[in-house]
Amino acid sequence: MNVLSYLLEHPTQVLALARAHLWISLLATGIATAVSVPLGIVVHRVRAVRAPALGMVNVGQAIPSLALLGLTLPLLGIGFTPALVAISVRALLPILLNTYAGLLSIPQHIIEAARGMGMTDAQILWRVELRLASPVIVAGIRTALVVSIGVATLAAYIGAGGLGDLIFQGIAMVDTPLLLAGAIPAAGLAFAVDGLFGILERQLVRPLG
Amino acid sequence: MSYPLANALLIWRLTLEHVQISAVSCLLAILTACPLGVLVSRVRWLAPPVLAAAGIFYTIPSVALFAILIPVLGLGVKPTVLALVLYSQLALIRNTAVGINEVDAALLQAAQGMGMTDAQILWRVEVPLAIPVIFAGVRTATVMAIGLASIAAYIGAGGLGVLIFQGISTGNTDQILTGAVAVSTLALLADATLSSMQRMLQWAMGVRA
Numbered sequence: 001m002n003v004l005s006y007l008l009e010h011p012t013q014v015l016a017l018a019r020a021h022l023w024i025s026l027l028a029t030g031i032a033t034a035v036s037v038p039l040g041i042v043v044h045r046v047r048a049v050r051a052p053a054l055g056m057v058n059v060g061q062a063i064p065s066l067a068l069l070g071l072t073l074p075l076l077g078i079g080f081t082p083a084l085v086a087i088s089v090r091a092l093l094p095i096l097l098n099t100y101a102g103l104l105s106i107p108q109h110i111i112e113a114a115r116g117m118g119m120t121d122a123q124i125l126w127r128v129e130l131r132l133a134s135p136v137i138v139a140g141i142r143t144a145l146v147v148s149i150g151v152a153t154l155a156a157y158i159g160a161g162g163l164g165d166l167i168f169q170g171i172a173m174v175d176t177p178l179l180l181a182g183a184i185p186a187a188g189l190a191f192a193v194d195g196l197f198g199i200l201e202r203q204l205v206r207p208l209g
Numbered sequence: 210m211s212y213p214l215a216n217a218l219l220i221w222r223l224t225l226e227h228v229q230i231s232a233v234s235c236l237l238a239i240l241t242a243c244p245l246g247v248l249v250s251r252v253r254w255l256a257p258p259v260l261a262a263a264g265i266f267y268t269i270p271s272v273a274l275f276a277i278l279i280p281v282l283g284l285g286v287k288p289t290v291l292a293l294v295l296y297s298q299l300a301l302i303r304n305t306a307v308g309i310n311e312v313d314a315a316l317l318q319a320a321q322g323m324g325m326t327d328a329q330i331l332w333r334v335e336v337p338l339a340i341p342v343i344f345a346g347v348r349t350a351t352v353m354a355i356g357l358a359s360i361a362a363y364i365g366a367g368g369l370g371v372l373i374f375q376g377i378s379t380g381n382t383d384q385i386l387t388g389a390v391a392v393s394t395l396a397l398l399a400d401a402t403l404s405s406m407q408r409m410l411q412w413a414m415g416v417r418a
Binding site: 058059061062063064065066067068069070071073074078146149150152153154156157158163164167168170171176179180182183184186187190191194 | 265268269270271272273274276277279280352355356357359360363364370373374376377382385386388389390392393396397399400
């Protein structure tokens with residue numbers, strides 16, 4: 001097995017693919033965060049939206065990633081943008097769910113105390129609710145990032161680029177070193193990002209006490 | 210709309226393949242993970258390492274895990290089933306352990322006081338009471354297996370993913386959509402069926418407890 005020799009002979013190619021992989025995953029997670037944290041706040045605030053929104057989240061979770069790519073393709077075609085859209089959609093749900101759960105877990109008396117102190121609704125949201133919910137929200141973002149790296153690997157098939165390219169090529173050409181040269185770094189990337197985010201998460205959580 | 214009508218027989222065959230692969234994987238996963246979950250609930254210090262090991266498989270991008278298994282097991286159903294079993298471990302082990310640990314200590318003492326042996330307590334008290342939580346894990350694992358099985362079409366496992374991959378590589382939008390809709394429907398049906406079974410179980414257990 002000469003994966004190692006493949007990696008040593010093509011270090012710039014593998015590195016470039018790893019960078020592209022990380023970039024599309026980070027971008028998708030960023031987009032998903034920007035969309036689903038406000039959505040989670042709305043779902044928590046507006047009671048009428050709750051049941052239908054959570055029902056849709058459940059349905060969304062059940063739809064396979066490959067089907068999601070299949071549904072995006074006729075609408076947006078092949079390439080970076082449709083892949084980014086599909087990955088972002090996949091990353092939405094864990095963040096939305098955790099934002100909602102984090103806000104829901106805050107005891108009512110804390111909100112009442114804040115109101116009693118004369119805080120406005122906006123102040124309560126920013127200084128109390130989002131602060132207290134942040135560990136759960138950040139855990140959701142971490143899940144979303146790991147999911148994004150996984151879906152990005154698959155999305156190489158519709159032109160996302162990244163390490164999935166090597167894997168699909170390697171499988172198609174029955175070239176074991178090639179497919180491992182994609183698969184092992186892809187797994188490593190997922191572990192590294194998960195581990196680093198875990199450290200970040202603990203750093204974020206600690207000062208809040 | 211002509212594609213699904215003209216290929217009804219093929220779609221039916223692929224659906225059966227898909228169900229078979231997912232069902233076999235889930236059964237094997239339950240047979241391995243549930244005993245592990247029980248063990249982890251008994252021997253507490255084993256829980257962190259076992260869950261961490263299961264989490265490792267959960268973090269690896271699915272395409273990468275399939276690829277890594279190819280040099281060991283070749284193409285086809287074998288690596289697919291192993292990958293699906295490995296993926297399902299975390300949800301099943303965790304839910305089994307949590308379900309059993311959540312059983313009220315007073316009930317266990319009562320069972321002991323009634324002269325039940327350890328095995329009787331496990332089978333007649335803990336497992337029945339933990340069933341709803343274990344079942345929630347089975348539901349997660351099943352939906353995940355159906356989703357991942359569609360990706361395994363690329364490594365020759367068959368199933369509905371074949372339509373999506375083939376459609377993408379030949380630019381046949383109708384074929385892509387047929388595959389995507391079929392596999393999503395399958396996942397949603399499985400989710401809905403298991404969730405109503407879960408509710409029935411919860412209701413039955415609630416009445417007995």
